[in-house]
Amino acid sequence: MYAIKAEDLSKTFRVKVKEKGMKGSVRAILHPQVKEIQAVDNVSFSVEEGEMLAFIGPNGAGKSTTIKMLTGILYPDSGKVDVLGIDPTKNRKQLAYCIGTVFGQKEQLWTHLTPYDNFRFFGAIYDLTDKETEMRIAELKECFELGAFINTPVRNLSLGQRIRCELVASLIHRPRVLFLDEPTIGLDPVVKENIRELIHQMNRDYHTTIFLTSHDVGDIEKLCRRIIIVNAGQIVLDDSMEHLKKCYLEKENVHSSPLSLEDIIMDIYRAERRATGE
Amino acid sequence: MNRCMKKGMPGQLRQQGYGEMCRVPGRKYAVIYRAVLMENMQYAANIAMGFFSYFVFIFIFIKLWEYIYRTPGELIAGYTKEQMIWYVMMTEMIWFGSNTGAVARQVTADIRGGNIAYLMNKPYHYALYILAKYTGEWSIRLPMYALLAAVIGAAMVGAVPGFRLVTLPVMILCVVLGVTINAVFKICISLFSFWIEDATPFQWLYDKLILVVGTVFPIEIFPVSLQPLFKLTPIYTVCYGPAKLIVDFRAEKCIEILSVQVLYLAAGCALMFLVYRKGVKKLYVNGG
DSSP: OEEEEEEEEEEEEEEEEOOSHHHHHHHHHHSOEEEEEEEEEEEEEEEETTOEEEEEOSTTSSHHHHHHHHTTSSOOSEEEEEETTBOTTTOHHHHHTTEEEEETTSOOSOTTSOHHHHHHHHHHHTTBOHHHHHHHHHHHHHHTTOTTTTTSOGGGSOHHHHHHHHHHHHHTTOOSEEEEESTTTTOOHHHHHHHHHHHHHHHHHHOOEEEEEOSOHHHHHHHOSEEEEEETTEEEEEEEHHHHHHHHGGGGGGSSSOOOHHHHHHHHHHHHHHHHTO | OOOOSGGGSOHHHHHTTOOOBOOOTTHHHHHHHHHHHHHHHTTHHHHHTTHHHHHHHHHHHHHHHHHHOOSTTOOBTTBOHHHHHHHHHHHHHHHHHHOOHIIIIIHHHHHHHSTHHHHHTSSSOHHHHHHHHHHHHHHHHHHHHHHHHHHHHHHHTOSOTTOOGGGHHHHHHHHHHHHHHHHHHHHHHHHGGGTSSOOHHHHHHHHHHHHHBTTTBOGGGSOTTTHHHHHHSTHIIIIIHHHHHHHSOOHHHHHHHHHHHHHHHHHHHHHHHHHHHHHHTTOOOOOO
């Protein structure tokens, strides 16, 4: 069964253009000019329930815009989105009960509250009873090893501890799909590894569908079995990790050492940049 | 009846084993309110720093009105000197006590900076989330300023003319409604950031209108021809109405002001939901 289905998804942004210098600023007031940027261009894909998918691409490729359309934050210009049988453009609130989001660069936790108070807060936001919230906190506290700092205000936590708490806050309502946008950004290698293990555990224990975007090849390699690469708003590759590595093994002959996943991804990015003339 | 039970839960979620739900209307907004209240309690000392500005402002107005009212018992626009000073103290108390960041800056900043994207993907209404946050903010500030106003007033002006303790609950209700109406209209203005780049200049205009007409001077001070016009604006319900009731409580005036406030709040909320529903489709957030 599909957890996510996107068909011919497109989104265009209108961006103001200003010429350089004072003259340009004055001209921009008198004759404002805008240019259209095709952020997402006829993107179609589907994700099975319980799948762990890496949705990657260079900066400005349209990854975050796609996530925002999948979660109902942005309205697509054209195309259809279906997440767990719900149309995000029509039932964003209903969808919010079934999905979780973690944005590594944005915090959703209330920094003056302790993680425990935050989890109680999010439990109430997701309409869980106090008893149900307590049960989930106890379960996730153990799983994510939060015992030592669950009663410390979030502002006093380390980045790694905070990200663990962000994940728990996103899981308190037991979402069926979890959108992770660079969840390990800025973390040291040991903490990164812990977070990856926890994401893996969530997928294994709760059959949570994971939709991951990351620039960290380690996240992709260790977590995902399938990879979608986007560039200039279009899908340039949609393949299983296994197949991708197998195909690129042939290239080892021309390289002095075996190709890593990072080399493969870099190769694809470079080829795409050449093709799009960037 | 316990409303926290499974039968109120949407069928689809129940099938998915979502867990036991508690769908009490407004519960999540009460939780947001509580979280902000807890946060603001930690900053009570910072709030008290604003007392100095309030005191200076009120001191100037006390001296100004003492100079203007030359003879005892003189009436200006129907107000005695004590009523006039208490009127300014009350409107300034509402102004200082409710002038917080949530509605004044946060909505515009959220829309311009794209932070709204991370607040919208929760199962609450963004505008009501802001309103709950705002209520949490003024719930600490306003009582602090009310206490300060009472102390300054009692020490420098004397008791509020004709004040009866029995009317206090309805006065508080009137102030709360006024502050909420103000927030709803400010949210509406901020939501225009969905279409224009920055709604701050419109906020500034609205604030100055409220400040000059209705806060610093009562409506009766202005030309008779303008007064009906002012009574149609939010000024009547936000600051003039509550302050007028405090300095000159009359039952018929109280019913009139409360009725207008309820109408204004209903119309303001309808407008806020409409602007949000239309605006959110125009949301422009690119980049991670």
